[in-house]
Amino acid sequence: MQQQNAPYFSVGLTGGIGCGKSTVADLFAARGAAIVDTDQIAHSLTAQNGAAMPALLAEFGPDYADAHGALDRTKMRKLVFSDAAAKARLEAILHPRIRQATLAAATEATGSYVIFAVPLLVESGGWVERVNRVLVIDCLESLQVSRVMARNGLSEEQVKAIMATQATRAMRLAAADDVIDNNGDLAVLAPQIAQLHDLYLAFSKRMAGNGPQRL
Numbered sequence: 001m002q003q004q005n006a007p008y009f010s011v012g013l014t015g016g017i018g019c020g021k022s023t024v025a026d027l028f029a030a031r032g033a034a035i036v037d038t039d040q041i042a043h044s045l046t047a048q049n050g051a052a053m054p055a056l057l058a059e060f061g062p063d064y065a066d067a068h069g070a071l072d073r074t075k076m077r078k079l080v081f082s083d084a085a086a087k088a089r090l091e092a093i094l095h096p097r098i099r100q101a102t103l104a105a106a107t108e109a110t111g112s113y114v115i116f117a118v119p120l121l122v123e124s125g126g127w128v129e130r131v132n133r134v135l136v137i138d139c140l141e142s143l144q145v146s147r148v149m150a151r152n153g154l155s156e157e158q159v160k161a162i163m164a165t166q167a168t169r170a171m172r173l174a175a176a177d178d179v180i181d182n183n184g185d186l187a188v189l190a191p192q193i194a195q196l197h198d199l200y201l202a203f204s205k206r207m208a209g210n211g212p213q214r215l
Helices: 021-030 038-045 053-060 073-082 084-108 141-152 156-164 169-175 186-210
Strands: 010-014 034-037 114-117 133-138 178-181
Touching: 010 021, 021 034, 021 114, 021 186, 034 038, 034 084, 038 084, 038 114, 053 084, 073 084, 084 114, 133 169, 133 186, 141 156, 178 186
Parallel strands: 010 114, 010 133, 034 114, 133 178
Antiparallel strands: none
8 A cells, every 4th residue: 555655646535335436436547547446456366366365265264265266255245244353354364465466556557646446445544644635435325325226236224234334424524635526427527527637637746846745
């Protein structure tokens, strides 16, 4: 993960489930930002032949692999939802590997600035100090529920259970330097992203001249 002496301007992008983080990240990428997605990194580590799989299977047993040799995410999700110690064991294996892969990806990035897409940025601790700005994608909680139900086929109860494990909307907004309102459609997103992109470019240029700082 990024440290404050990293030689690039960075933004930590976060939001609750269903807020539209991936859509927003894609729109920033289209404008030239480099996106480092910690969810994608975690999936690659736990995919078939993923770098974390030997340690995970040694810790939790072969039953936690699916038929292809990847992590059985459904089974693991059920375990960690009900067992805090198991969650800590999982994180002890994954988090150091995610940090290493994240740093490597950021170091190799060629965009005009780096956006770290971190779903649990507020919850994980430390990320606020590792980036120059925190960008929160915000929407109504009722909209989060309806979007995830439509996207993932989950029940309202299941979506709310996931949301209960995440930071509250108020907690995310309290951590934010910048906020994108995603209660509407793409037409509402575009001008917000254009404005922030210009701001981040200006910050990136300033940091290049003055050295790393919290902006």
